[in-house]
Amino acid sequence: DGGITQSPKYLFRKEGQNVTLSCEQNLNHDAMYWYRQDPGQGLRLIYYSQIVNDFQKGDIAEGYSVSREKKESFPLTVTSAQKNPTAFYLCASRLGSREGSYNEQFFGPGTRLTVL
């Protein structure tokens, strides 16, 4: 089955610990994105990557890091520097990565991170 997978679905972390959220896609999509969603709020962009080995900061990148070593994988690390990490984290991907080419973003099922 083609799609985007995120793991784990629920994650609990102690304050001060780093944690890595997984995002894998087998859709052969070029671009991948990480968003966070807080209750009653829209999705906010953390980081995005349009090609392998390249990524850009989104609107709220502080306290997060990413890598894009493979086309199908875009893991997100939530570091201890992130002050309010408890949120719903969503990964997305889309086919086109060049300007003038826009395709739908497909989302993974999300990971709910709770800091204890």
Added chain:
Amino acid sequence: RKEVEQDPGPFNVPEGATVAFNCTYSNSASQSFFWYRQDCRKEPKLLMSVYSSGNEDGRFTAQLNRASQYISLLIRDSKLSDSATYLCVVRDSSYKLIFGSGTRLLVRP
């Protein structure tokens, strides 16, 4: 001011009702417009794109008014399964998506 603003609702309507949601956006250079649907504790899924001339997909009609910078979604003959949060989404000139906080719809029997 938020870049994309929506009434959070909830809109509580009976089955069969017609309901309309509006959304305003602040960036006049916005390129594309979408409505996404998000069920409780699930990921958003694309409901429909919004075209300048307006477009319809079954019971759903989307309209865009560029001059006033607002987008609307009309749902006719509401079903119980339409209960969800509807996200207004705008693509800016850098190809990033900007999400509204969503309008919650509850359809009751």
